[in-house]
Amino acid sequence: MTELLTAAQMRAIETAAIAQGRVTGLALMERAGQGVVAAIFAQWPDLAPAVGAKRGPAPSADASPPEYFRQDDEGEQRAVVLCGPGNNGGDGFVVARLLKEAGWEVDVFLYGDAEKLPPDARENYAQWAALGEVMPLSAYDVQAQAYALGVDALFGTGLTRPLEATVVEKLCDLCTLDRTVAIDIISGFCADSGRFLCEGMPPGVGVSLCVTFHVRKIGHSLADCPLAIAKLRTVDIGLDRRDALRKLGFLSSADEAREANRAVVVRMSDRDDMPTAQLHGQRTIDKAQGHKYSHGHAYVLSGGVGKGGAARLAARGALRVGAGAVTVGVPPAALVENAAQLNAVMLKMIGQASDLSAVLRDARINALCIGPSFGTSSREVRLLAAAIDADRPLVLDADALTILAEHPDLFVQLHPKCVLTPHAGEFGRLFPEMAEKLSATATQGPAYSKVDATREAAKLSGCVVLFKGPDTVIAAPGGRCCINASFQDRAAPWLATAGSGDVLAGFITGLLARGYAPLEAAEYGAWLHTECAVDFGPGLIAEDLPEILPRVLADICSNK
């Protein structure tokens, strides 16, 4: 789990470090440029300086050369660096100089007026100007040379408005090269929302590598931005995160809870930070000591004849994630059909709301899931009302969200034990104002983001909202927020398969039954869901998700 920063927080950290005299802006820019060049050579060892190249890093006499050293001298390689009018451009001048020192031919183009560059960028411009020419961006022609590498240093976290059309054109030209690197973020993307300012991401935009500094920004994990980055690396430039934040009042030790509510964290493939003991180990030991009902009893309510598949998928997910017992509640007509399909999952006839109320007198039933193949008729509306009224942990998905959108009287009854799991369409029906802001053209940065929308939705509904997608955002009413990111080495586009959302609802329900708080259950459920999909790979269908879960859990435990 990594805490993400907004552009403003990043600037504040940098300003604090400089104000405290711990580092200069120029030193930070130098480290940033060095980090980018090191990341380039690590990504493409064949681009690293040849042994004995002028001023390139040389191996010691008794050591064998690092693997990335080219053994043959194929002549000079040529790079192009597009620099912008701010400090991102300054980083670009550092990269150009370091590449030149490593033996590269480098063409540098500047967008804007060199006289107006901020001081550190201006200094690096001057250092570059002593080594090579700076041409105007308008002169950049991608076909003029055989470039082995293209560097985008046009704009970083300081982007405030859409790029001019001519700049977008040059950026797209740069992106046609086989090896492209964006410094900090791809120019044109808002670092807080991941949205391309203006009309959306132009089809030609995408880089092989993006190198950011200190920690990722929120925009690296949201909307189109992560889709346009094949590989994202974060390099350390010697900034201290939490101390600086605290110093600036971003993180007051007297008010950590408030700060936690402002933070946005991202979950990627870092299994180390998953609470393995809780997810499996420790609670498995508890399980050995207890009986099935001490690990919770989850109920999944299903619709009528021929419509139970989604509810059964959710039930299977809840059982596999460790709920002690799982029951599917069905109307009388669907009993036979479900009996033929279920074994470990139990079956109960729930015809009307009064049946549910009677069942819920059993206090051991500690989590409910309503929505997958549920239906939206008056029976289901009454059942949903009874379930909300029961004040138990409750996952609301699919049809339950449709009912909520049509019944404001039920929506206002939602409580903090509820978890809503909308996809974009359901989110739009439930929270039209937020969806409208999210789909409006982003004309200035920071643009309204999926994080903003989900937080607002959680606050309005008074419960946890999990807004699905490759960038699944999970927020609690108080503002705590997490992104479950499924990009790059964790991309799993095959999760967009019928029924996978039902299994996710089941995972969350099972975790609620095991006693996890709603926010935790949603976060861990989404994370496990993606891990299962990544582990299984292409060809996945929803049924595979619960079946692969034991292997994923075992894997997490064995890595500890």
Ligand SMILES: NC(=O)C1=CN([C@@H]2O[C@H](COP(=O)(O)OP(=O)(O)OC[C@H]3O[C@@H](n4cnc5c(N)ncnc54)[C@H](O)[C@@H]3O)[C@@H](O)[C@H]2O)[C@@H](O)CC1
């Ligand atoms: N904050 C930090 O700690 C560090 C920042 N560094 C670099 O500095 C960058 C941020 O620098 P800046 O704040 O100068 O921002 P940028 O370099 O992103 O550019 C900001 C400049 O562009 C102008 N501008 C914004 N949108 C525009 C548009 N659409 N068309 C034309 N002009 C536009 C702004 O008015 C401003 O002059 C980072 O992305 C990173 O690359 C690094 O040097 C390392 C340390």
Ligand SMILES: Nc1ncnc2c1ncn2[C@@H]1O[C@H](COP(=O)(O)OP(=O)(O)O)[C@@H](O)[C@H]1O
């Ligand atoms: N491109 C994608 N990459 C990763 N995960 C995705 C992608 N598209 C969808 N998902 C995930 O797949 C699930 C689909 O759920 P949903 O839309 O409710 O489908 P269904 O109703 O068919 O079950 C969600 O968890 C969503 O986050």
Ligand SMILES: [K+]
């Ligand atoms: K950039």
